[in-house]
Amino acid sequence: MATGNSLSTFGAGKVILLGEHSVVYGHPALAGPLSQGVKARGVPAKKCQLVLPSTLSRAQRTLLLGAFNRAAKLVGEPPVKVSLDPELPLAVGLGSSAALSVACARMLLLAAGKAPSSKEAARLAWAMEQEFHGTPSGVDHTTSAEEQLLLYRKQPGASSVGKGKTVDSPRALKVVVALAGERSPTKKTVAALRQRQARWPERYQRIFKEMGKLASEGAKAVEAGDLEALGDAMNVNQGLLSALGLSSTPLEEMVYRLRSLGALGAKLTGAGGDGGAVVGLFTDPESAVVQLTRQGVRCFSSQLAGPRAL
Ligand code: MEV
Incomplete structure (x- = not known):
């Protein structure tokens, strides 16, 4: 412009x-x-x-x-x-x-x-x-x-x-992003995972493949307007990220906090590690943002796809 x-x-x-x-x-x-x-x-x-x-x-x-x-x-x-x-x-x-x-x-x-x-x-x-x-x-x-x-x-x-x-979404796809802990650089987290997967390739490839399947299933759930199925895929993905050694206490605590506030699914997003961002899928993100802000959590909401209110 x-x-x-x-x-x-x-x-x-x-x-x-x-x-x-x-x-x-x-x-x-x-x-x-x-x-x-x-x-x-x-x-x-x-x-x-x-x-x-x-x-x-x-x-x-x-x-x-x-x-x-x-x-x-x-x-x-x-x-x-x-x-x-x-x-x-x-x-x-x-x-x-x-x-x-x-x-x-x-x-x-x-x-x-x-x-x-x-x-x-x-x-x-x-x-x-x-x-x-x-x-x-x-x-x-x-x-x-x-x-x-x-x-x-x-x-x-x-x-x-x-x-x-x-991926088209017939429903408004709204999330809350919350920050937790001190984050390690992406390069470092990606390199450490590369070393672990080089040592135990079959085990790690099995998990990567499952994570890819979850992403494809999640995309289908979005297109079908099934936010509950997308949320479930996010929760399972979090379990696998944790299994890969990419989660930590601050991230896990924030994931559970978002779930207790009504998230349909919640997981770390991005590289993970010692800290960073957690994403939760919500039908009413604003009330979660109000509660988290009151608790001193840095957070915001965003709509990723789907029809927007006029
Ligand atoms: C970083 O936002 C996402 C990672 O998968 C790295 C990448 O895709 O290059 C961790």
Whole structure:
């Protein structure tokens, strides 16, 4: 969008309902876009540059600049000065790096006079995501760029991106996202799981396969409007994530708290580990948000798909 001389773009955060981690090994995952994300603002400049918040550490600055410069080169470094406005909690498993990548990708495309279609934005954001995460499955930036509930599957090959199939929901798909504990970096959690699965491949592949099946069943449940079946798949998925060593006391406690507040299903979302985000499926998310906020929990609600109230 252009306002006067400046441009603004948006990249949505994401929430994985089913299939994080197993998606890295080629199984499907069900993920949807959050209404919260990262906004980028661009103004004409002499050269292509990213303005970084002063609060970032040296390592974070290097990483962000490396990712931005890689994407900028791919579109001929258009002369634009880009600043970022994240409205999403950062580094908690809600796809903030993907949201940032998509917002920057759209900005760079616009500044280069190209159409920022979801496909083009995803292609450019992928270059940034690889800098951030090494070998991500691609589910985060694809969901962010498409802004649709997707059944996503990575293509075979270590560094290849995958494809998402849109999942239509006849019912409003509403979630509460709550934060619990201190989160470990995604790269670290993914690498530790890779080591365990390399040691006991058959055992871990069995569980990954089951998680992929849950994601496919969950997508069918969404299309049939059966939120109870989706919630049950989420609860079972949480059990499997826990079996894989990806949950922790703060995450488990939050999962049970959301279930006791009426969640049809609740589980960790994103990489998991010592802490991070938990997602609960609710028919009435607002009353859960009120109660959690009263209890001092950082949380918010979002609708991932389905008809919206006017
Ligand atoms: C992170 O949001 C999701 C993971 O499955 C990693 C990935 O898909 O690249 C843990």
